[in-house]
Amino acid sequence: MDLVQKKYQRMDEHTVLFNEEYYLRVMKLSIDGLDAAAREELFTHLYSFESADIELEIDISEEEQGKWYLQLLVPHVLTLPEAANKRLTRGEEQLGEHLSGQSQAAFTFRLAEEELYHYVKRYNPNLNVTA
Template sequence: MNQVTKKYQAIDQEIVLFNDEYYLSVVHLDISPLNTPERESLFTHLFEFESNDIELEIDVSEEHEGKWYLQVLVPHVLTLPDVARKRLERGREELATHWAKQSVNPTQAQLCGEDIYQYVKRYNPNLQVIG
């Protein structure tokens, strides 16, 4: 079985270029203190988020461990790293404003360096690191 190789390029400690498709930043959410209705409310609230600067994906694959991950994405097409960084910053500000309307506020932690690499690698075992 031939595994598909994806490209991974660190732009800085918090942003990577994934497979020449998206600039990616990942936020870890500790949802362990939340009950089921609170989790459902938070998921719905995050799912409704819209931005012209970023796309937001919610990874609930480790919900059984009390963890969610937010993948904050900017398409790579015709976007230079500095522009992507600015769009990510604006998008995070928009997300923070949107988040403030939600009564549930789990602890957040930005994945950096090796942590973001390990997160991406678990879904893409044949990850090719570029310069």
């Protein structure tokens, strides 16, 4: 059985070009200590986030371990790496402002290098790292 390979190209320590489709950064969000109602409110607040610079995907697959992941995406089509980096940075700033009004907003930080690679590989076991 042939598994579909996805391409993974490192752009900098926090950013990758995934499958020549999206520039990707991933933020880890700690939700430890939030009860179900607070988590639901935070999810709804994140879901309402809008940006002209990035698309936001919320990954709650490790909720039981007290963390969510926020995937910040910029389409690769017609976007140069420098422009993608600027858009991702602006998007992070906009997301930070969006979360600043939430009393239960938890600490976030970017996944870097190995942690980012292992996060992407978790969903794409046949990952092909390109230069």
